[in-house]
Amino acid sequence: MAKLTTTTISKRTVEALSVEKDTVFWDSELSGFGVRVYPTGSKFYVVQTRAGGKAGKRVTVGRHGIVTAEEARRRAALVIARIKAGEDPVPEPAALALAGGPTVGELARQWLEEHVEVRCKPRTVTMYTLIVEKHLLPAIGKISAPTLDHARVTELHHSLRGTPVMANQVVDTLSRIWNAAEDRGQLPEASNPCLHVVRNRERKRERFLGEEEFRRLGRTLAEAETCKGVSVHAVAAIRLLLLTGCRKNEILTLRWKDVDLEARELRLEDSKTGARTVPISPEVAEVLANIPRVEGNPHVIPGKLKGRHMRNLNDPWDLICERAKIANARLHDCRHSFASRALALGEGLPMIGKLLGHKQVETTARYAHLSRHSVRDSAVRVADSIAGDIIRDWQNGDRCSTAPP
Known part of the structure; x- marks a missing residue:
């Protein structure tokens, strides 16, 4: 059993507390009363709280610096008295909306520091940081979090109606921040003001390259190798995306040490869904073998800066598509097209998920409607075969004149 960290909670002792990880210091005088200190x-x-002899939920009664240690002790004693009397320690959600509650900005920064920066990949950190700093902090950062209500969040969502997708992302991010605060006991359970905010409808883009488009891409990529405007490394990157179904960042960050041409596989150590191995075909192996290596650069697709990988593949892709007369196609559509071709060749959704590196079955399920088309085509072929026999027999007059035995 872990040893409890105790102290006599007072203004002086609390202000002196400093930790490297989230720690609760329990008061040596009032049992159940403590102060939670974060590295920030x-x-x-x-x-x-306790229920049935077991630890229950942890109730936040104030933030140090806004609520004094003496006031926090008084509130804690009241909560403990209610528990001993068998009453709800916090009879109303408003009871936790104490004047000293954390601000939205404080919770947002804490979430970024303790969750996002620790658990998420750099691109995700950048995205969430942008949302917090550009949208949440200016609009509601100074508001006491327990007082933030559904109407105010709806107003924030509506204010971003010019960018409907971003509006949804802002509310979704706030919801994540709120859930984390509830888990830490800083806010009441089931108090998330984002729950019933009606999100903007987002049009899902599903673009699959057809066979003729693949042929035009192939010709244009071959021509680009001898023309100015698109580097040989950009051409190779696009070919690898088309032939492997990998994510753009998986190819752009690929290092030569992760390529095993003998075993015919790519070992992706930092894929979006964790480390995974991608089997490669002879055609992919040939593309890799023909990529010029840059001395001192470990990346398969080197960038302009020394030792770095290519950052911008969108411009070369747009130029290639323009030359190939292919409209409204994104780089990520290479991945969708890989999946659709696999389905057309008879591969099942579980196998497609493995090829694409999906961690959740639900992610691959987005291609289920394509699978239904394949099943329908099979059903038509089988029915046509049987119909040919029974219709031919019927037309040839091979009919029973009596009822079957």
Whole structure:
């Protein structure tokens, strides 16, 4: 059993507390009363509830610096008294909306520091940081979080109606921040004001390259190798995307040490869904073998800066598509097209998921409607075969004149 960290909670002792990881210091005088200290410097007074002899939820009774240690102790004693009397320690959600509650900005920064920056990939960190700093902090950062209501979040969502997708992402990010705060006991359970905010409808883009488009791409990529405007490494990257179904970043960040031509596989250590191995065909092996290596650069697709990988593949792709007369196609559509061709060749959804590196079955299910087309085509072929026999027999007059035995 882990040893409890105790202290006499007072203004002086709390201000002196500093930690490297999230720690709760329990009061040596009032059992169940404590102060939760975060590496960011934030400190919140808490009460540990108990139910049936077991630890229950942890109730936040104030933030240090806004609520004094003495006031927090008084609130904690009230909560503990209600527990001993068999009453709800927090009878109303508003009871946790104490004047000293954390602001939305404080919760957002804490979430970025303790969750996003620790668990997420750099691109995701950048995205969430942008949303917090550009949209959440200016609009609602100074608002006391327990007082933020559904109407205010709806107003924020509506204010971003000019960018409907971003509006949804802002509310979704706020919802994640709120859930994390609930888990830490900083906010009441089931108090998320984002829950019933009606999101904007987002049109899902599904673009699959047809056979003729693939042929035009092939010709244009071959021509681009001898023409100015598109580098040989950009051409190789596009070919690898088309032939492997990999994500753009998986190819752009690929290092030569991750390529095993003898075993015919790519070992992706930092894929979106974790480390995975991608089997490669002879055609992919040939593309890799023909890529010029840049001395001192470990990347298969080198960028302009020394030792770095290529960052911008969108411009070369747009130029290739323009020359090939292919409209409204994104780089990510290479991945969709890989999946659709696999389905057309009879591969099942589980296998497609493995080829694409999907961690969740639900992700591959987006291609189910294509699978239904393949099943329908099979059903038509089988029915046609049987119909040919029974219709031919019927037309040839091979009919029974009596009822079957």
